[in-house]
Amino acid sequence: MVVKSKSEKRVFNNNDECPIRNVVAQIGDKWSVLILFALVDGADRFNSLKSRVEGISQRMLTQTLRDLEREGYVNRTVYPEVPVRVEYALTKMGRGLVKPLYQLVSWADKHHDDIKRCRKAYDDRS
Numbered sequence: 001m002v003v004k005s006k007s008e009k010r011v012f013n014n015n016d017e018c019p020i021r022n023v024v025a026q027i028g029d030k031w032s033v034l035i036l037f038a039l040v041d042g043a044d045r046f047n048s049l050k051s052r053v054e055g056i057s058q059r060m061l062t063q064t065l066r067d068l069e070r071e072g073y074v075n076r077t078v079y080p081e082v083p084v085r086v087e088y089a090l091t092k093m094g095r096g097l098v099k100p101l102y103q104l105v106s107w108a109d110k111h112h113d114d115i116k117r118c119r120k121a122y123d124d125r126s
Contacts, residue, residue, distance in 0.1 A: 026071055027097070031056055031064045036073065036090065036098055037105065043077075043089035073097055 016022050027033060034053050038044065044052075050061050065088055068074040073094035079085040090098065108115075 023071075026067060027073075027101070029064070031060060032068060033101060033105070035061070035064055035068060036094060036101065039074065039088060039090045039094070040098055043087040045085070045087055049088065068094070 012018055012020060014021065027036070031053065034056075035049065038049055038052050046061065046065075049065075050056060050058065053061065056064075065074060065076070069076050069088075072091055075089050075091050075094075077087050077089070079087070
């Protein structure tokens with residue numbers, strides 16, 4: 001939980017009760033948001049996701065999908081066919097999460113050039 005100290009500044013406790021550390025950090029990794037947004041288009045299979053999220057390794061896609069499933073954002077469905085077919089889809093909670101994330105993604109898109117200029121200016125000073 002985020003609490004205010006005597007100085008009225010936020011304190012971020014290092015425990016499972018802190019929603020920022022416990023929830024936001026999970027989706028703030030390098031791949032989770034990309035996978036969630038890939039699934040906005042509908043259920044998809046592993047290899048299709050791998051080809052759509054460029055640069056992700058098979059191992060990292062597997063781990064990230066497991067993490068997203070564990071958190072309740074993604075549902076994994078195994079179809080008893082030969083060969084077995086597995087699809088991943090957003091859950092209701094996952095669809096709810098994507099809505100506010102869309103605002104962040106839109107903000108990032110709008111400010112991307114500004115951020116790149118700031119990074120370059122900072123790096124040039126160093």
